[in-house]
Amino acid sequence: MFTDALKVLTKEKEPLSHTRSSEGLAFCNRLFELERELKDLSPEDRYTARLEQSRPVLEAFLAWLKENKRAALPKSPLGKVITYCLNQWPRLEGILLDGRLEISNNRAERGIKPFVIGRKNWLFANTPKGAKASAIIYSIVETAKANGLSPFHYLMHLFEKLPNMDLTDPVAMENVLPWSKALPASCFSGAKPLV
Structure with missing residues (x-):
């Protein structure tokens, strides 16, 4: 500025x-x-x-x-x-107050940049439900990237696990979050962690 x-x-x-x-x-x-x-x-x-x-x-x-x-x-x-x-x-x-905090929000802005650039191309997001679905998937993908996961492989893991899980079980849900140590090695395949 x-x-x-x-x-x-x-x-x-x-x-x-x-x-x-x-x-x-x-x-x-x-x-x-x-x-x-x-x-x-x-x-x-x-x-x-x-x-x-x-x-x-x-x-x-x-x-x-x-x-x-x-x-x-x-x-x-x-x-x-x-x-x-x-x-x-x-x-x-x-x-x-906290050594984990960053001085700028550049990383977050870089994370949403693909969504901002592509939003005009996604006609399915012309409804509130489409916009919500788009926001959810982008949140998952960008959080996976931020945690060093391959978004494709992580999503495949979620698509295999979630239909057979008790979604009210907090321990089971914790095991599929992008920062979980319980994720299989396949989720990291080809991932490039953010620096």
Whole structure:
């Protein structure tokens, strides 16, 4: 979002070396840089490292946002970005509460991208039931991918197991969920786990 504000400045031919938009972008870039450095840590170690390294950057960024909110015009690109950041602040601070949380929702957005791109082609989804069926199948497929499963093989496993299962048995249902350790090796055939 700060990059959008910088694009407006570029069009206006203002110097970009030291603008408020570039300062805001620098905070964001630093936070993402820290996340790249911490990505291979366990959730517990990432949590601890975030408290030590990311918290000071977040505190400085919040102070910067509050200070610059008063100076930026509310309807200007920078003013809109600052307002957006402040409105989303509780979600961003969530990374300080749990090492499993990611700093952005890019993975989730990539997961729904095939659905968004293809939705115009799926005429069967022109009814609420069609849309619900489409949402269910895409949720299953993308969750399978996120857990390192081959969607095709996982769906085949579900189609074989579910008709013969007691769907009210929570233990039986837990054994067919995409993160279950009880899944057969065939479900992982050709799978490419998300990174």
